[in-house]
Amino acid sequence: MGGIDNQKKFVLDWMDNHAKELSDWHQVIWHFAEPAFREYKSSAWYVEKLRAEGFEVEAGSGGMPTAFMAMWRNGAGPTVATYVEYDAVPGNCQAATTRQEPRKGLSKYAPGHTDPHSALGMSALGGALAVKAAMERFGIAGTLKIFGEPAEKVRASKPIHAAKGYYDDLDAAVSFHPAYMLPMVNTTIWDTHCGVGYNYIYTFTCDAPQDWIASDKYSPIPQNHLAARAPGANDALIHFYTLNESLRRSMLPFTGLWSFNEAILTAGQATADNLTPQISQIDYMLRTDSIEQAEIISNVMDNNAEAAAKATFCKWKKTWVAKSRPGLANHAMAQATYDNLILVGAPRWDETAISVAQEIQRNLGLAPMEKPFLPATERLTSPQECERLMRKQMPEWQRYLTSDDYPDYTWHCPTVRLIVARPMLSAPQGYTYPDWVANALGGIPATIDPMIQSAGKTIGATLLDLFTRVDVLEAAKVEFEERTGGGVGGSKWMAPLLPKDFKVPHQYRWPEYVTTARGEEWTIPYRDDE
Template identity: 30%
Template sequence: MCDLHDQHEHEALPASGPTLSRRRIMQLLGAAGVTAGVMTAEADPAMAAGADDSPAAYEAPDGLAADTPAKRAALDWITSHDDRITGLNAEIWDNAELSLREWKSSIAEADFLEQAGFDVKFGTAGFPTAFTATFTHGKGGPVLGFSGEYDALPGLSQNKGVGHHDPREYIHDPFAPSYGPGHGCGHSALGTAAAAAAAAVAQAAKKHRLPVTVKFFGSTAEEMLIGKTYAVSKGVYDGLDAFLDWHPSTANATGWGSTTAMTAVTFTFLGVAGHGGTPLGNKSALDAAVMMATMSEFLREENLAPSGRLHWVINNGGDIPNVTAEISEISYYVREGSPARVQVLLDKVIAVSEAAAKASQTTVRHRVTSACWNQLPAKAFAELLHANMREIGPPQFSDEAHELAKELQESLGLPQKGMHDKVGELTPPNPVFMGGGSTDVADISWNVPTVSMGAALAPIGTKMHTWSTAACAAAAPGQAAVIAAAKYLAATAVDLITQPERLKAVKDEFKDRTKGVSWKTALPDGYEPPMYEPPAWFLKKTGQKWPPANITWPPKRVVSQEKFSSLGPELEPQK
């Protein structure tokens, strides 16, 4: 989620002066003409749905988390299976498989749930490495969903438990050395803890005869924000009463803040190749990509609000200086506080691409690879989850975990504070939305009440999407976080089963927040998700056939048909 973790590190608003609710502050700022990152309900209902009426002097309610035999059974199951749980985390960490290609990792997680009594079916929404695992006990109980992810990130390979940068996989190339993939966002732990929580709830329900259906969604390509957004549009999450989510973080906390909506888009420029020593008439697609990158930077001063983010990478810039690049690709993540605001910024980025193509005499096309909404907050759900986090306590970090954290902090030039060993206070979100990360869980949150939380897997002051997080994910810090996160999720889920009034409060708030807002996928019409063809052994193991019905295969080739550029009439020889 890759980016969800930062939303949980709230700071309480000052308690001095008049007490204003977040909703009232939004209204006042709107009346004053302040629009950067703040929208009134009339202007943008998707952002206003996240507004909050909690006063600045908010205090989290007590007595929400119940001590029941079923909850103790779920927590005991996690404790008694901790070696198996941490072993799954280590196995997925070792695999370090990239988005849409999590062949071994998805099977490992599915096997874990099958052994816990779940029925597993692969190929959810057509994605080969996505699966749905279902456990049902009794009739008439709530339907609870858990979210599992297991994809790694490119270039973040790191040896486990090492406090300085030491890639586990170093790829030698005399012209372009690089590192292999690694779990620099901790998804090995994310999927493992969620699977453990789902299994624990199932065992507790069976032991104490609680009616419930537990559904676990193994999701592909979260790092690309592809798996869940498309699955939601196909109705995969329909019928759930509540959805529980977590993400590795640098702190142990939850809240009801929002995230940024996002559209991921790739621009392909097509030119004409030619010898670099005789460049006249060639058309450089790389020139176009560089011009686009440069011009898009000029959007920041007057077109990018504090709630927006714009970042890019050149995916393909050619192979050798002596061949003019005929094809070049540059990818953008365009983020804002709501889908409507994303579209305004995206249109400006597209206009920049067209200007770059015209100036370079190339052609350009673009394709949206993913698009998600901002997350819908769930205050009552967060309050219940926070109550359970306080009852269970922070992760049990060993001296080894703190020592590794301090070594990493020293290596990165940060204060040596170790791991966050407390449960953070529950505080209202900032009244002015200032942007941040995005998650494909957000689309789920508009269709079913959803709660998210963070558990400390990385050292204080560090960030996700770094090699330092990969160093921790399956080492002592990550293994402690996995067990704690599994307990937080399982305990909260059991409360939803044994305390129907808690589930009702969560669902009532969801109904109120979504009033007047009609969710529609931000993916374009006719969208086909990107996929890789699985190896034959994976298809056989998971009982799938290739290709799935929802994509065109083989995909259409991208081939330049451009002509050399004219330099005008031949010059007459001088006499």
């Protein structure tokens, strides 16, 4: 630690001294594994923990039942933020073991942490609590905010918080994500931030099926089992889905690297009978390089919905879930944070972690490697070099890649995007690991804790710099003013895409755990034998 000042050493030591607590806390959130908009236990855990740490906490911030905003003041000074996430992904239920198996008592279709957001949140919490302790010890002035951001997998919370003014008073923000693709490992993002994300639900209803065809003169009973029935909502959804696949095939090769993915929320009826399916719902997540692309694709999908509804005697409506902006770069923040990552160092996997990785390889029928982790996970990549390598994979004209909703912070204050390696295994030539391997490594303490420590220390050190180094914060602010043409509301500034009075679509049938007479269950389905 030669050359490090006492305040920063205190932050890094705090992380070391609380490593066991952070590891144990992470296990709680990882095992909750609650999906988007349904993270009741996870958000409540954070709210309780932060209140116990002396934060003022607004639970349910922005009208989102599982969001929160926590604030701790220590006199007049900058207002700096970071955030935690905690939503899991349906269909990825994996135990923290070295073989493929769901968590005890659940089906493999239940949710699990994939990125993992559980460790994302614990890294940010650790870094924030470390800098809070330093502010108390050394009398550092300022306001520290920690946001609870649910439903990132549908890009929901940050655009909503932004639209409702929660980021308006921030001087700077730190965003962190575990590494999810090469070469973005142990680095900060320079120019190529995440792009536009649109999410919306289409609902098809068949409310008057008796009007589809004139009633049978021999049996005027509306639900006559011998009568023809209206095609109904299931057919509408299927036709709509098929038309959208045609859209994907026709448009994707000509408009750059965009994509959409779908999830059916509701289909038809409880039993198969000669009754018209009355309602169906499908959710689409759209990722594009520009708002113009997103609007064009969204409008074509509206046309497809209209056609599908007419063909099946249905009505349709569209409900917005989220609209997230593309990211705004800030080189000053990226460099300052990367400098702290250099100080902290990349994650290191010890002999215990190596043994876990080797056991996974043996269980997959592979020869265990002496060094089973990808070399890239234990070395740093400068933001400039990462940018150069990323651009080699992209069309020259493209500005953004992939999507996340953190860019909504970037338009309200200077924001950095930190990427730290999660445990990733090297593979024999031509071999691809199944998804469960990464999910398991994200829940095993020996393999995920090194990332939490490296990321948490970097976050804490960067937050400390923003509170104590005028040069760092001022340089970031000057750049933000230049890139937005005058700051928030400036000539090049992009306003939130959602209205201030946006209503959170929490009431829809998002996948969730439920409590019934049979106990706590997962809805699709609970056990493999059902």
